Amino acid sequence: MSYQSESLIAQAREAREALGVSQRVLGERAGLTQSHISQIESGKMEPGLSSFIDMTRALDLELMLVPKKLVPGVLGLVKAQATPDMHIHAAQSNDKRFARAERMIKKMKHLYGSSADLDRIEETVRFLRRVNLGDQEMRLVRELIARLERSQASEQAAAVVRDIAQNLRRLRNSITHRVSPEPRPAYSLDDGDDDA
Amino acid sequence: MSYQSESLIAQAREAREALGVSQRVLGERAGLTQSHISQIESGKMEPGLSSFIDMTRALDLELMLVPKKLVPGVLGLVKAQATPDMHIHAAQSNDKRFARAERMIKKMKHLYGSSADLDRIEETVRFLRRVNLGDQEMRLVRELIARLERSQASEQAAAVVRDIAQNLRRLRNSITHRVSPEPRPAYSLDDGDDDA
DNA sequence: ACTTGCGATATATAATTCTGTATCAAGGAT
DNA sequence: ATCCTTGATACAGAATTATATATCGCAAGT
Numbered sequence: 001m002s003y004q005s006e007s008l009i010a011q012a013r014e015a016r017e018a019l020g021v022s023q024r025v026l027g028e029r030a031g032l033t034q035s036h037i038s039q040i041e042s043g044k045m046e047p048g049l050s051s052f053i054d055m056t057r058a059l060d061l062e063l064m065l066v067p068k069k070l071v072p073g074v075l076g077l078v079k080a081q082a083t084p085d086m087h088i089h090a091a092q093s094n095d096k097r098f099a100r101a102e103r104m105i106k107k108m109k110h111l112y113g114s115s116a117d118l119d120r121i122e123e124t125v126r127f128l129r130r131v132n133l134g135d136q137e138m139r140l141v142r143e144l145i146a147r148l149e150r151s152q153a154s155e156q157a158a159a160v161v162r163d164i165a166q167n168l169r170r171l172r173n174s175i176t177h178r179v180s181p182e183p184r185p186a187y188s189l190d191d192g193d194d195d196a
Numbered sequence: 197m198s199y200q201s202e203s204l205i206a207q208a209r210e211a212r213e214a215l216g217v218s219q220r221v222l223g224e225r226a227g228l229t230q231s232h233i234s235q236i237e238s239g240k241m242e243p244g245l246s247s248f249i250d251m252t253r254a255l256d257l258e259l260m261l262v263p264k265k266l267v268p269g270v271l272g273l274v275k276a277q278a279t280p281d282m283h284i285h286a287a288q289s290n291d292k293r294f295a296r297a298e299r300m301i302k303k304m305k306h307l308y309g310s311s312a313d314l315d316r317i318e319e320t321v322r323f324l325r326r327v328n329l330g331d332q333e334m335r336l337v338r339e340l341i342a343r344l345e346r347s348q349a350s351e352q353a354a355a356v357v358r359d360i361a362q363n364l365r366r367l368r369n370s371i372t373h374r375v376s377p378e379p380r381p382a383y384s385l386d387d388g389d390d391d392a
Numbered sequence: 393a394c395t396t397g398c399g400a401t402a403t404a405t406a407a408t409t410c411t412g413t414a415t416c417a418a419g420g421a422t
Numbered sequence: 423a424t425c426c427t428t429g430a431t432a433c434a435g436a437a438t439t440a441t442a443t444a445t446c447g448c449a450a451g452t
């Protein structure tokens with residue numbers, strides 16, 4: 001998948017997860033197969049414009065063409081509209097996202113051997129999971145995790161892993177300077193291994 | 197082309213024409229071939245999401261996912277931003293659009309024989325060309341013309357032509373009741389045949 | 393332990409996109 | 423009349439999407 005579309009695709013996935021809709025259910029609504037949706041969301045395939053529109057309309061989202069200089073304004077409009085219950089769902093799927101990322105990193109270490117970068121990524125992901133992240137921060141994290149996932153089949157995996165590690169650390173540092181980390185609600189502390 | 201994407205594609209074409217950019221020039225900017233762009237714009241092909249993003253970014257437009265209920269608000273934002281010189285360009289390409297539509301309708305009558313619907317479409321298009329149309333009205337006209345163009349290769353051509361004729365007449369009636377028609381500036385009266 | 397649902401992946405196949413290149417009719421400028 | 427540019431169309435071939443179906447490892451619930 002090219003960089004052009006991956007942000008839109010990531011947003012579509014976030015919206016689906018935020019709505020608590022599975023790929024199978026979305027497929028039924030959109031007239032697409034679950035495997036098709038999985039390949040689109042995971043970056044294994046570039047969808048056609050119509051397929052993507054089908055997907056996103058089934059999530060009550062509309063693709064719009066916006067003049068580039070109006071993009072920040074539109075983003076502001078969209079952000080102001082996000083509902084609280086959507087945040088709750090989003091937080092839940094965020095935690096699942098972190099859990100899956102930790103599992104994926106373990107698997108990568110197992111398959112390709114450990115490395116300083118992977119260790120750093122693993123530790124930073126564990127830290128970020130406990131911190132309350134803003135939407136922008138969470139979006140960045142998700143994009144980095146998605147890139148890590150796709151890097152496995154990439155030739156420049158090492159370089160990409162390095163870049164992801166640096167970005168995650170930069171984010172962590174900015175958070176550390178913004179506010180001291182506050183633990184998540186107790187019900188989410190039980191998730192995953194966080195003994196360290 | 198499916199109905200899902202045709203509105204977006206029509207908007208991209210309008211933007212390109214409004215900017216006075218040819219398909220060849222756009223192709224160079226976007227990394228696509230002129231024939232590819234022509235097939236996309238004319239509805240002969242469903243583009244991939246990335247190809248479409250390439251196209252539209254080269255026109256300083258960004259594809260955004262917007263919650264359905266925010267679409268009117270975003271449309272309002274976009275409309276408020278349109279610059280006067282863009283309107284002038286748009287008016288110019290509108291007139292060219294009308295001219296092309298009139299030629300196409302003549303060709304259709306020649307190829308498939310005349311019909312009451314085609315006659316009505318031809319006459320209504322000639323009328324609408326002289327009237328100052330609002331953006332929404334002009335958008336509707338363009339979509340209808342595009343549908344007419346595509347209907348030629350369609351099995352339900354007659355039904356589509358009928359539907360287009362009715363829509364154009366409905367638009368004309370709403371305009372007639374809104375304001376008495378005012379002729380266009382003299383410099384555009386010379387275009388095309390409007391003796392009838 | 394078992395069941396269910398999840399997302400990811402595999403396979404085969406048909407359909408379509410995408411690219412490169414060429415050509416054409418039409419319109420505008422000279 | 424000629425030249426140039428335009429958008430549309432054609433063709434061949436490579437690459438990719440899209441569909442159908444199945445299967446898998448994993449997580450959660452019972």
